[in-house]
Amino acid sequence: xxxxxxxxxxxxxxxxxxxxxxxxxxxxxxxxxxxxxxxxxxxxxxxxxxxxxxxxxxxxxxxxxxxxxxxxxxxxxxx
Amino acid sequence: xxxxxxxxxxxxxxxxxxxxxxxxxxxxxxxxxxxxxxxxxxxxxxxxxxxxxxxxxxxxxxxxxxxxxxxxxxxxxxxxxxxxxxxxxxxxxxxxxxxxxxxxxxxxxxxxxxxxxxxxxxxxxxxxxxxxxxxxxxxxxxxxxxxxxxxxxxxxxxxxxxxxxxxxxxxxxxxxxxxxxxxxxxxxxxxxxxxxxxxxxxxxxxxxxxxxxxxxxxxxxxxxxxxxxxxxxxxxxxxxxxxxxxxxxxxxxxx
Numbered sequence: 001x002x003x004x005x006x007x008x009x010x011x012x013x014x015x016x017x018x019x020x021x022x023x024x025x026x027x028x029x030x031x032x033x034x035x036x037x038x039x040x041x042x043x044x045x046x047x048x049x050x051x052x053x054x055x056x057x058x059x060x061x062x063x064x065x066x067x068x069x070x071x072x073x074x075x076x077x078x079x
Numbered sequence: 080x081x082x083x084x085x086x087x088x089x090x091x092x093x094x095x096x097x098x099x100x101x102x103x104x105x106x107x108x109x110x111x112x113x114x115x116x117x118x119x120x121x122x123x124x125x126x127x128x129x130x131x132x133x134x135x136x137x138x139x140x141x142x143x144x145x146x147x148x149x150x151x152x153x154x155x156x157x158x159x160x161x162x163x164x165x166x167x168x169x170x171x172x173x174x175x176x177x178x179x180x181x182x183x184x185x186x187x188x189x190x191x192x193x194x195x196x197x198x199x200x201x202x203x204x205x206x207x208x209x210x211x212x213x214x215x216x217x218x219x220x221x222x223x224x225x226x227x228x229x230x231x232x233x234x235x236x237x238x239x240x241x242x243x244x245x246x247x248x249x250x251x252x253x254x255x256x257x258x259x260x261x262x263x264x265x266x267x268x269x270x271x272x273x274x275x276x277x278x279x280x281x282x283x284x285x286x287x288x289x290x291x292x293x294x295x296x297x298x299x300x301x302x303x304x305x306x307x308x309x310x311x312x313x314x315x316x317x318x319x320x321x322x323x324x325x326x327x328x329x330x331x332x333x334x
Contacts, residue, residue, distance in 0.1 A: 024221070024222075025157070025160060027164060029163075029164060029167065032160065032163050032164060032167070033160055036156055036159050036160050036163070037156070039159070039286075039289075040152070040156055040289055040293065043289065043290050043293050043295050044293040044294070046295075047293050047294035047295050047296075048294075050296050050298070053290070053295040053296070054290065054295055054296075054297055054298065054303075057286060057290055057295065058286070058307070058310055061159070061163075061282065061286055061311070062310070062311075062314045064163065065163060065166060065167070065282075065311075065314060065315075065318065066314075066318060068163065068167045069167055069170050069171065069318055069322060072167060072171055072176065072177075073171070073174075073176045073322055073325065073326075
């Protein structure tokens, strides 16, 4: 059995590994990451429509872009 | 013949690598000038070797063992997230809502911090310079290799992985050469314009591949990348123009 010290070090390593990737992928914009996942879902459900799928994906990306910038400017205006 | 998506791929990876190389160069210069060059170079070279191994091992293994449509979904999603993050930050900086990225300021802060620290000297090596340089290059390089691997994988061929890696090497090589000649932080590089460009390209490739991965049929095939680029570019310009006005009117309201 590994000692408590080894387990603690292992747990610390696992935590910092996941926190690095969370920071790397999500950063300070969880809405953006969530938005991209929603766009992925919408594109999947509409994939059989030759017009609706590309058009909705593009519109959603532009909306997400606008919303993220607007949200950040609002936070900065408050601070 | 080189097709237009390969050219776009090369430009995207080269621009992204150049931006990250400018940031890594600032750390290397600060460490080299204050703590000495030997350990700084050793740290940077080891980090570059680690990054090359990651590209070779992870990139090659993923191309061989993971189905292309899954790679495109994962890679497209990641690129779209990265692209929109780069774009958001670049738009905020362009419109004045976020302070511009000042390499000279970052350099001065690094130099002050490094001069204050003693570091553990082992023989002629400076462990602090080694660690700072290694960490700086590895962290700045991680985003680049994610982009290199993503572009290589989503196209589904070893050739494109090679093109992406070559683009990154060319950009890092040019930036290192310029950095070595001027021997000071590259503060005049139009970093924010480059970030706007890279953000646009990453967003476009991300959306395109993510769509292809889930089965969306883009009209006109690969040529539609250019149409997407135009749409995202116009949207970016619109957002910059609108939020610049908002920022100006707020500043005038405060006076």
